Amino acid sequence: MVRASAPGTTSTTRRQYTRRVSALFALGFAGIASFGVTLVATGLLPPTPDLSPVMVFILSLLMPTVFLAIAVFVGVFAASRVGLRSLVAERVAGGDPITPELRQSGPRALAAGIAVGFVLAAFDVTFSPLGAVPASATGTPTVVDILGSAPVRFLYGGLTEELLLRWGLMSFLAWVGWRAAGGIRRPGSDVMWPAIVLTSVVFGIVHLPALAGLASLSFATMIRTVLLNSIGGIVYGWFFWRWHLEAAMLAHAGTHVAFLSLSVLGFLLL
Template identity: 75%
Template sequence: MTRRLTASDGRPNRRQRYVRRVGALFGVGLLGVAALGVTLAVSGLLPAVPETSPLVVLALSLLTPTVLLGVAVLVGTRAADPVGLRSLVAERVDGGGPVWPELAAAAPRALGAGVVVGFLLAALDVTFSPLGAVPAAATPRPTLVDVLSSAPVRFLYGGLTEELLLRWGLMSALVWVGWRAAGGVSRPGRDVVWPAIVLTALVFGIGHLPALAGLGPLTFATVIRTVLLNALGGVVYGWFFWRYHLEAAMLAHAGTHVAFLFLSVLVVVLA
């Protein structure tokens, strides 16, 4: 006997609902992976490998983030719902209401908080600079075209894919583990969620170290500066994920890049 694919009333069963949610969120995350691929291809950052086609090198470069995205979406989609963490996109493809009303309601606060975080991180970055915590740039000063062309990867990979990796995947899993350890009866409270937010934020900060290593040697000061500053942003994004939904965290992350992009353009124009 074949297993029934739909419920007796014709609605999708649990497996179909899970697959729909995974597919929708994975598709959102792939937008960021695609933006990363385009950036690598047109910016000259793609490493040259002897006797290997650039297309093969590009595909291999995107393999790791794509696999990690898949794992994060699979895990997060399983863990988020039992602990009350939400995604408007996932709910929509599962028969929920329109995304826009809730997204619009959260947008001013999320974007505004993200912009404030961006300016705060920039100010702290300047503060840390005299302490030797900011590596000297090993690449030529970027042009206005360089700065503007970084916008797609900032907003799509940073704002979408990184939030799926960190908040939807890792934070949901950590909250679920804490919830189960606490008995798994009522919805998790602050004592479970806040450790997950902070730990995820620290992982978010550590995840920026490989890119920093490309600018020069990693010192204790540069590591601490990079981890703590990025973790500060990660705490804000995690809070929005908890209190609102994944898309609010994405908007807050995007807001930070709005501030970064504005400041980068300002520096280039005034230089």
Template identity: 75%
Template sequence: MAGTHALGREPNARRRYGRRVGALFALGLLGIASLGATLAATGLLPSPPGSSPLVVLALSLLTPTALLVVAVLVGTFATARVGLRSLVAERADGGDPVLPQLRRTGPRALLAGIVVGFLLAALDVTFSPLGAVPASATATPTLVHIVASAPVRFLYGGLTEELLLRWGLMSALAWVGWRAAGGVSRPGPDVMWPAIVLTALVFGIGHLPALAGLGPLTFPTVIRTVLLNAIGGVVYGWFFWRWHLEAAMLAHAGTHVAFIGLSVLGFALT
């Protein structure tokens, strides 16, 4: 009988895992779709001779999609063991509705993200005299560019990047630290803070390729980019640890609310 119960539990566990993975992958695909739409609409896609634009677009989205698959699979495994949560994943597995829970944590996460956005903008101004900001990055964008950037900022940045970095990488690092510490009780600050900081640094480094398209990557530019993005990453990671993934997503989105607001203000004043 014990063997029969174990066999019954194993397929059930696989179904629960699959439901959580599917829900989070679908959430991340919203960001992938917004990235594809932005690339297609802005003409940023490369156009090799004889290549179909649709093929080029599909190939451009292949890497982030593959990374999303890995992050969701790894994160869903690791978070169940280290006590990190996603309201969407829990809901897909029969848990409580998401919105009522977000009402308790969402406003503070969003507000914290907005504060982070203004702080990062102020630090960016501080770095500017040091030559750390490429000249092309300081040009005032048009209102069309500001509006067009909103979907990819909120959907790819707020959703997909958080699935890749916090759900995937941070939870994996926490799981490794937890196992190294014995894997008995839930990981505490001695495990979680290194995972948060390391993930935040990877988050900052991950912004360097995009910046390389704006100009040469000098030492001040690299330090500025990694440091400023890592500050945001630490805040998002803390919200993920203390509450859930969706709080981290809202904090990340709040930072872009501040950035977009400042961009609109800059446009209005020019």
């Protein structure tokens, strides 16, 4: 005999689901908002003769907003089923405070991200003689340009991209792999590593359109972009798997700390 769920239990579950989705969407939308401000402040809105600048602006933000909503919904469904976590999602659903866990994972995630940033910068130096490092179409950035990119780097890169790629895509791929393996025991490395690597490759590929809008792309440039971003993505994915989404966000932010520091230092020395 199948017993119906208690109405109160169903209502509580629905409220918790809504809170998780709302909190994570709001977190990711902060990055989309910073992207919009950057588009306006830098004048990088693509000129479209048939559309007004306002409409171009709205359309530029619409796509990432839709993708963010999909990723958040998918992640809330899939992540917990495969043992992946978000401290924010757990907290708004009545879980433990976030700070104690961040004290454990945060410093090492941030440090790992900074190390990744320096490693990727070293790889860029290696790739430069091969003609794989794109030349900017906007000229040499000033310190103001470099520091002005910080909000979109940390908010869109550190928050929104992690929600899109790790929370949404990686959780979904891990869930698919888990189901394909029988969906009984918690997935291990045989399921999680393919999900991490595939997500990281996609993470590298999705950087190509934005790069194409700023510089000319060659085959070597595309390989370099996908490879370097994939390396970072693997580190962020590992932190998501072993710790939680917020650790992946901090690792991603740490990479941009290294990039910004090196950019400012390079400007001051040249």
